[in-house]
Amino acid sequence: MADKTFQVDVVSPDQVLYSGSATFLRAQTTDGEVGILASHAPIFAELAPGGAVVVTEADGSKVAIAAQGGFLSVTGTEAKVLAESAQLAREVDVEAERAVLESAEEGTEEYLVARSRIRAVDALS
Template structure:
């Protein structure tokens, strides 16, 4: 039976946020939400502003990242999330981000960043 895991790297210009084995990811791209399992066909997609990436690790644990733009690269053996900016959902103050959503102009950078952070927290709640 084929291995059902793949190597996942989540990186931004200033750090490597995650490196490990995963069984499934969900990523919001500019053409819609994608779910990817091991052995997926090669793919390059643009990550949506205000989006998130949710990871199911090989251990079964789930984590998510707020992601502001960038790219998702899928090869036969690995997936790399090359984010313009990214943050672990566990590090986000969701109440503060919801307040920003209420006060920021829809579509502004502040709004999109807050939306991304709220979505990431909700993805693993």
């Protein structure tokens, strides 16, 4: 039976946010939301503004990451998320980000970052 896990690395220029074995990866790209399983066909995609990345680990637990800008690269054995900036969902101040969504103009960088962070938090709910 084929291995159902694959290596996932999520990095930004200043930190490694996740590195480990996963059974599923979900990410919003400019072409739509994609789901990645082990042995997925190779793809290279641009991450969508205001998107999030969710990693499902072998034990079923999830790690969500707000990722702004960057790329997703998938080979048959690994997936790499190279984000321009990123933050773990568990580090997000939800109330502060909701306030930004209310006050910022839709489509601005400030709005998209807040939306990304809220998406990451919501992915764990």
